[in-house]
Amino acid sequence: MGIYDIAIIGGGPSAMASAVYCSRKGLRTIILDSPEISGADFETLKLIHKLKDQALDLGSIFIQCDIHSLWCRDITKIIYTSNGPISCKSIILAMGVSPSKLGVPLESMFHGCGLHYQDSCASSHLKDRTVVVFGKNDCAVNMAITVSALCKKVYFLYSAGSLSCTKEKIAVLKNASNIVMLPHTLIYSIEHINKRIVGIGIIDKTTGNLGILDCQLIYVSKGIEPNSKLCFPYILTDRDGFIVTDNNHKTNVDGVYAAGSIRSTILEESAGSCCPQDAIMAATDGSIAAINAINYVENLSL
Numbered sequence: 001m002g003i004y005d006i007a008i009i010g011g012g013p014s015a016m017a018s019a020v021y022c023s024r025k026g027l028r029t030i031i032l033d034s035p036e037i038s039g040a041d042f043e044t045l046k047l048i049h050k051l052k053d054q055a056l057d058l059g060s061i062f063i064q065c066d067i068h069s070l071w072c073r074d075i076t077k078i079i080y081t082s083n084g085p086i087s088c089k090s091i092i093l094a095m096g097v098s099p100s101k102l103g104v105p106l107e108s109m110f111h112g113c114g115l116h117y118q119d120s121c122a123s124s125h126l127k128d129r130t131v132v133v134f135g136k137n138d139c140a141v142n143m144a145i146t147v148s149a150l151c152k153k154v155y156f157l158y159s160a161g162s163l164s165c166t167k168e169k170i171a172v173l174k175n176a177s178n179i180v181m182l183p184h185t186l187i188y189s190i191e192h193i194n195k196r197i198v199g200i201g202i203i204d205k206t207t208g209n210l211g212i213l214d215c216q217l218i219y220v221s222k223g224i225e226p227n228s229k230l231c232f233p234y235i236l237t238d239r240d241g242f243i244v245t246d247n248n249h250k251t252n253v254d255g256v257y258a259a260g261s262i263r264s265t266i267l268e269e270s271a272g273s274c275c276p277q278d279a280i281m282a283a284t285d286g287s288i289a290a291i292n293a294i295n296y297v298e299n300l301s302l
Helices: 013-024 042-057 138-148 167-175 264-269 278-300
Strands: 003-009 029-033 061-064 067-071 077-081 084-093 097-099 115-117 130-134 153-158 179-183 185-193 196-204 210-214 217-220 224-226 256-258
Touching: 003 013, 003 077, 003 278, 013 029, 013 042, 013 084, 013 278, 029 042, 029 084, 042 061, 042 278, 084 278, 130 138, 130 210, 138 153, 138 167, 138 179, 138 217, 153 185, 167 179, 196 217, 256 278
Parallel strands: 003 029, 003 084, 029 061, 084 256, 115 217, 130 153, 130 217, 153 179
Antiparallel strands: 067 077, 077 084, 097 224, 185 196, 196 210
């Protein structure tokens, strides 16, 4: 297999845009992505597939595999995967983020089957259904308002006593006849019959009282978590686990760069956002990381 010039870890817009730039320069480029199913929206998936096709046409190699660890102490980096070790001169980390989970039993079983995260599009088949929305951020508020126009009833749960949104949106929530707001409330279980969601178990944080809410769909918007476990122990991250980089997208390790939502800087630029344009921002970020990784590899040959 030999040594690749650049290995890109990730499968989102930033990873694929990086691959396009690297392969266009004639560098031996490999993309390594986890086999986990993406939760990206339709427009983002279209962009990913378009960029991926370009990268493959330009000579990039794509491998779907589990990635176990990195070795970054030498000029030649090693990525240990379920397909064996991959050697390269430079690495671009673009593993992205994942939505924060509820942390309740059976959560993974219902993901995509009645339980949806973060920026999932509201279904048009909500008539006569009762929906739970959990979260206190702007995305959660927007989702509650959106689904209330489509479904019979919305239970809007949030663990704090206040919401992170404008007063105008709070007024919309309070004035909606079919939205029931439940502050200081946590979800502790998913109730089901024959693998179909029929309700949730809740707990009031102020009183400790338990209860059951009947529902058929659950939307969760607790925020995001970086997929950065791979970085330990070499790559510096901030206290929340996002990768720290300089203005050239370089990490604390020579030859290792980061791109997309896993970078702490890009998180600040798009904090609280749930817009489709985030995919364009990620792709642009990937291009910048690629340009600097290319310069690093070319300078190694001088």
